Amino acid sequence: AQSVTQLDSQVPVFEEAPVELRCNYSSSVSVYLFWYVQYPNQGLQLLLKYLSGSTLVESINGFEAEFNKSQTSFHLRKPSVHISDTAEYFCAVKGAGGTSYGKLTFGQGTILTVHP
Amino acid sequence: SAVISQKPSRDICQRGTSLTIQCQVDSQVTMMFWYRQQPGQSLTLIATANQGSEATYESGFVIDKFPISRPNLTFSTLTVSNMSPEDSSIYLCSVEGRGQGRIGELFFGEGSRLTVL
Numbered sequence: 236a237q238s239v240t241q242l243d244s245q246v247p248v249f250e251e252a253p254v255e256l257r258c259n260y261s262s263s264v265s266v267y268l269f270w271y272v273q274y275p276n277q278g279l280q281l282l283l284k285y286l287s288g289s290t291l292v293e294s295i296n297g298f299e300a301e302f303n304k305s306q307t308s309f310h311l312r313k314p315s316v317h318i319s320d321t322a323e324y325f326c327a328v329k330g331a332g333g334t335s336y337g338k339l340t341f342g343q344g345t346i347l348t349v350h351p
Numbered sequence: 352s353a354v355i356s357q358k359p360s361r362d363i364c365q366r367g368t369s370l371t372i373q374c375q376v377d378s379q380v381t382m383m384f385w386y387r388q389q390p391g392q393s394l395t396l397i398a399t400a401n402q403g404s405e406a407t408y409e410s411g412f413v414i415d416k417f418p419i420s421r422p423n424l425t426f427s428t429l430t431v432s433n434m435s436p437e438d439s440s441i442y443l444c445s446v447e448g449r450g451q452g453r454i455g456e457l458f459f460g461e462g463s464r465l466t467v468l
Contacts, residue, residue: 239393267455278355278461279394279443286454325393329455338384338409339455341393 237262237328241342249350250318256311256345258300258326265331268309269339270300274322282324285309296320321349353378353446357460364467369432372463374444379424384457385417388441397442400427434467441465 242257260266270282283294290302300311309326323346327339354377364370374383385397397417398408406419420428431438441462448456 269455271457279457279459281456284455286452327455338396338399339394339457341395343391343393 237266237330237340239326239328239340239342241324241326241345243345244343245346245348247348247350248316251315253314254312254316254320254347256324256326256347258309258311258342260307260309260326260328262307262328262330267329267331268300268302269327269329270294270298270309270311271325271327271341272322273325273344279325282311316347316349318349318351320347322347353380353448353458355444355446355458355460357442357444357463359463360461361464362466364434364465366435366467368434369430370434370465371428371430372442372444374427374429374460376425376446380446381424382447383421383427384445384447385419385427385429386443386445386459388443388462390439394443397429431465434465436467439465439467 238261240259248254268285271279272282273279283292285292285302293299298313300309302309323344325344326342329339356375358373383400386394387397388394396409397412398406400406400419400421402421402424416432418430441464443462444460445457
């Protein structure tokens, strides 16, 4: 079984400031890791994911996350945020291999609010 | 990608009643997934709806409380039965992307927000 802890429930920042949303996981097996985002009045959508290979993964809108196996973390970062990044961000984990189709274990979410 | 439509988008229900949520996908999929997001909590998988067979429920969820139908490859329903205020949640339908490179890539509907009084 897996579990996910998002250490901050809310993160307020000013526009153009850097931001880090923290995520730690626990698992007895190898994992795949994900960040999902939910913009106001929209459905959840995938932001980025780590399956294998390079431990640093990027999204098309400037976010990046680094898989750190020793620290069991997958923190999400952006060097300069925009107002439009205001959303709720969910970290999720899935055990690698097996047949647990569609079953992700989600963190409790971090609400990122970008102020002008 | 997949486009998922859910309805109702929100509803206010009385204690003891039941409500059926519908989920329509724009492509044929073998498995559809129902998640619940309770206020201030993370998403939790309720069950997997397989076309042509009984749904598979996760620990803590039972068919009598959350009966699921899956009549074809693009449609599913989730019923929340005999509702209580503790059932007030957002219920989400999702499907998983196809192919090895899309493992864990879930596409979600916009959710159905239920408030039980």
